Amino acid sequence: MxxxxxxxxxxxxxxxxxxxxxxxxxxxxxxxxxxxxxxxxxxxxxxxxxxxxxxxxxxxxxxxxxxxxxxxxxxxxxxxxxxxxxxxxxxxxxxxxxxxxxxxQLDVTERGFSHSKTARLDMRMDQTQELDAYEIVNEYSYEALVSIFFRYGEEKFSKKIAREIERLRKIEPIETTTELADIIKSQIPQKFRRTGGHPAKRIFQALRIAVNDxxxxxxxxxxxxxxxxxxxxxxxxxxxxxxxxxxxxxxxxxxxxxxxxxxxxxxxxxxxxxxxxxxxxxxxxxxxxxxxxxxxxxxxxxxxxxxxx
Ligand SMILES: C[S@@+](CC[C@H](N)C(=O)[O-])C[C@H]1O[C@@H](n2cnc3c(N)ncnc32)[C@H](O)[C@@H]1O
CATH class of the missing domain: 3.40.50.150 (Vaccinia Virus protein VP39)
Structure with missing residues (x-):
């Protein structure tokens, strides 16, 4: 319900x-x-x-x-x-x-909004829309990713995270929410990981804003x-x-x-x-x-x- x-x-x-x-x-x-x-x-x-x-x-x-x-x-x-x-x-x-x-929307795993539940990178509010988070993460340029992460997520480590995404997706596409969350976490130095929220929260928010414009x-x-x-x-x-x-x-x-x-x-x-x-x-x-x-x-x-x- x-x-x-x-x-x-x-x-x-x-x-x-x-x-x-x-x-x-x-x-x-x-x-x-x-x-x-x-x-x-x-x-x-x-x-x-x-x-x-x-x-x-x-x-x-x-x-x-x-x-x-x-x-x-x-x-x-x-x-x-x-x-x-x-x-x-x-x-x-x-x-x-x-x-x-x-x-x-957040709770249904398959919608791909949550960084803690494994699902294909999706994040579309309108399921009939073409652009999804998978396309942004795997196909947008390094510069475009940095800009999305900085503007919409105010993430200090946007460049580091975008670089790592770029490096890893050359080996194989980044498919899931939790894969992405792990990549983000690996790029944020321990001392900057804020208590409370997951380090991937800001980047997920930024992607959601971009997917749905x-x-x-x-x-x-x-x-x-x-x-x-x-x-x-x-x-x-x-x-x-x-x-x-x-x-x-x-x-x-x-x-x-x-x-x-x-x-x-x-x-x-x-x-x-x-x-x-x-x-x-x-x-x-x-x-x-x-x-x-x-x-x-x-x-x-x-x-x-x-x-x-
Ligand atoms: C925060 S919820 C609204 C909750 C609602 N006020 C309630 O009391 O239950 C936002 C809803 O707006 C929809 N939404 C967000 N952006 C939209 C857009 N651009 N066009 C149409 N619906 C949109 C989402 O799909 C979501 O169902």
């Missing part, structure tokens, strides 16, 4: 200022935790729930079989505008993102989401990685500033009003029970903004 403990559940959904008859989007359905709570706040409203992982969609089909006010959409959230337009939806009252992978699709989707929002509509975003949070913050700030005004304008002319207003300037973070119930919540940051025009 699909067991995922939702992070910042109430904060994210209540932050959307739900109208019982509103049109809402959950861009990252997963185990349906946020969607469930969202549905409980609606009367005649409707939820459009997206996930690129067929397992999440199938689970939700069962979970929400008695609800008529939800539509499940199996596609990448970077296709949000076209997918909604195709079914006649051109404006929404709120949208939420709870980025990253779900617990079941997580930053690119999020940026493209968030832009569309802001465009789709009706006036006073809101967007809630939970991020788990500093680069994701930066994209969200910068976009909110940019849309809050609005276009530069011609000098000496007594009033703000039409088309120059700020598009968004941030509801919280500092990100909301998980506390108390949320943290205890879910270690994943430790790095969660929630930002909310409201459409002004």
């Amino acid at each position: 699909f067991n995922h403990t939702s992070v910042l559940l109430k904060e994210t959904v209540d932050g959307l200022n739900i109208k019982p008859d509103g049109i809402y989007v959950d861009a990252t359905l997963g185990g349906g935790g946020h969607t469930s709570y969202l549905l409980s706040q609606l009367e005649t409203g409707h939820v459009y729930a997206f996930d690129q992982d067929m397992t999440a969609i199938n689970n939700a089909r069962e979970k929400f079989k008695d609800h008529s006010n939800i539509t499940l959409i199996h596609t990448n959230f970077e296709n949000i505008t076209s997918a909604l337009n195709d079914i006649g939806v051109t404006g929404i009252d709120g949208i939420l993102y709870d980025l990253g992978v779900s617990s079941p 997580e930053l690119g699709v999020f940026e493209r989707s968030l832009e569309q989401a802001i465009e789709l929002l009706n006036k006073d509509g809101r967007v809630s975003v939970i991020t788990f990685h500093s680069l994701e949070d930066r994209i969200c913050k910068q976009m909110f700030v940019e849309y809050e500033k609005g276009p530069e005004l011609p000098k000496n304008m007594p009033i703000i002319p039409e088309g120059y009003e700020p598009v968004l207003k941030r509801v919280n300037r500092k990100p909301i973070i998980a506390e108390g029970d949320d943290l205890e119930a879910n270690p994943r919540a430790r790095s969660a940051k929630l930002r909310i903004a409201e459409k002004q025009v």
Whole structure:
């Protein structure tokens, strides 16, 4: 069964200022935790729930079989505008993102997300996608690997690890998650192996971000989401990685500033009003029970903004 403990559940959904008859989007359905709570706040409203992982969609089909006010959409959230337009939806009252992978994705060995369970290097959230972690590890150049490891994993030993991958894959392809985890471990000097997390954690995260182009699709989707929002509509975003949070913050700030005004304008002319207003300037973070119930919540940051025009 699909067991995922939702992070910042109430904060994210209540932050959307739900109208019982509103049109809402959950861009990252997963185990349906946020969607469930969202549905409980609606009367005649409707939820459009997206996930690129067929397992999440199938689970939700069962979970929400008695609800008529939800539509499940199996596609990448970077296709949000076209997918909604195709079914006649051109404006929404709120949208939420709870980025990253779900617990079941991490827990199912064959998905290849975990460094501690032996599986083919995969890490695709959408099982129909071609690019997987195997291709990146075995075919990307040394420079490309270094760049992925540094940018997305902030791994100090990125060059050493990429060199070793390059050397070993000439002998035979690197097939599995645990083979890769051992290679990474062998390249990180003992004294730098942080207590707690496995030394391969950062590189696995970096590969996952690259396989799924997580930053690119999020940026493209968030832009569309802001465009789709009706006036006073809101967007809630939970991020788990500093680069994701930066994209969200910068976009909110940019849309809050609005276009530069011609000098000496007594009033703000039409088309120059700020598009968004941030509801919280500092990100909301998980506390108390949320943290205890879910270690994943430790790095969660929630930002909310409201459409002004
Ligand atoms: C952290 S889980 C969401 C959990 C959910 N909020 C809950 O309470 O159960 C993230 C989900 O978003 C999906 N996802 C991530 N990136 C996506 C994308 N670009 N397009 C569509 N779905 C995506 C993943 O497949 C995963 O199921």
